[in-house]
Amino acid sequence: MLTCMDELVQTGAGIREEDVAASAPMVRALLVQRLEQIWSQCEPHVTGATKPDPRFIEAGIRVLDRLARLYRLDIQASPTGLPEADPVGAAITAARGQIADLEAKAQESG
Numbered sequence: 843m844l845t846c847m848d849e850l851v852q853t854g855a856g857i858r859e860e861d862v863a864a865s866a867p868m869v870r871a872l873l874v875q876r877l878e879q880i881w882s883q884c885e886p887h888v889t890g891a892t893k894p895d896p897r898f899i900e901a902g903i904r905v906l907d908r909l910a911r912l913y914r915l916d917i918q919a920s921p922t923g924l925p926e927a928d929p930v931g932a933a934i935t936a937a938r939g940q941i942a943d944l945e946a947k948a949q950e951s952g
Contacts, residue, residue: 870912873908873912874909877905877908877909878909880901881905881906884898884899884902884905887899
């Protein structure tokens with residue numbers, strides 16, 4: 843008996859990079875909608891008159907964190923209002939430069 847995955851593999855169905863890029867805005871909107879639905883279920887247990895339920899607080903924090911990442915609120919803005927360069931990418935570039943300097947010094951002395 844074939845599973846759905848087996849059928850997809852046999853038919854050659856797949857999602858190409860072009861498909862991913864083209865559908866990204868729609869998928870982001872769908873994710874936001876679903877995260878908002880989850881938050882609407884958590885909110886009464888977080889802000890209600892009774893004692894907040896820690897399970898819903900944790901779920902709510904996760905939803906809010908994912909929403910913040912979708913809207914790129916975790917990226918620091920520069921004084922111009924534009925997102926700053928990726929700090930991880932900048933650190934990697936700096937480390938590569940330091941490694942190149944160390945390799946050059948090692949070749950000079952060796």
